[in-house]
Amino acid sequence: MSIADKQQEILEELSFFPDWQERYEYVIGLGRKLPPMAEEAKTEDRLIKGCQSQVWLDAHKEGDKVRYLADSDSVITKGMIALFVRVLDGEAPDEILSADMSFIDKTGLKEHLAPTRANALNLMATQMKQRALELSGS
Template identity: 75%
Template sequence: MSIQDKQQQLLDELSLFQDWTERYEYVIGLGKQLEPMADDSKRDDLLIRGCQSMVWLDASCKDGVMHYQADSDSLITKGMIALFVRVLDGESPEEVLKADMSFVEQTGLKEHLAPTRANALNLMATQMKQRALEFAGK
């Protein structure tokens, strides 16, 4: 399944909910599905700087495929990064770098976030691409 297909699948799932609170509950549920990071993996060098909450992002590349692990001390923030993990995990670094992450705008979630949380979405997407850049061409 392509990145665009995964994005569309998420948008289709979110469109099933009638209001933004239901959408947020769904996103929080996605976050709860993320495998928790071990406490010793929650290092300062894995923090996404600029987020209101603590958000850790680790990445590896095995056999040309990106694997992301993320966690947060906030349920909604963990859910937001889970959106990106779901879309980008299992893709090549080159595909991650080419990915159009503006699908988040179409979710309608950003409109109901505090400005600092909305900015965190951009930081998360940027950081995930930055991690893919580290592995691109290797």
């Protein structure tokens, strides 16, 4: 399944929830399903700077694919990073780098976030691409 297909799948799932609060509950549920990140992995170098909440992102390569692990001290932020992990995890670095992450705007979730949290979404996507770039040469 391509990145675009995964994004479309998320948009279709969210369309089942006409109310934005229900959409947030769904996203929070996605965050709860993220594999746990070990406390010792929550280091300063894995912290996404500029987010209102603490968000940790780790990435490594398995073969030619990038694998992501993420966590946050905020349930909604953890859900948001879970959306990105679902879309980009297990993809090749060049696919990640060329991915159009504007699908998040189509979810309607940003409209109900404080501006600092909405900005955090851009930071998360940027950091995930940055990690892919760093791993592309390894």
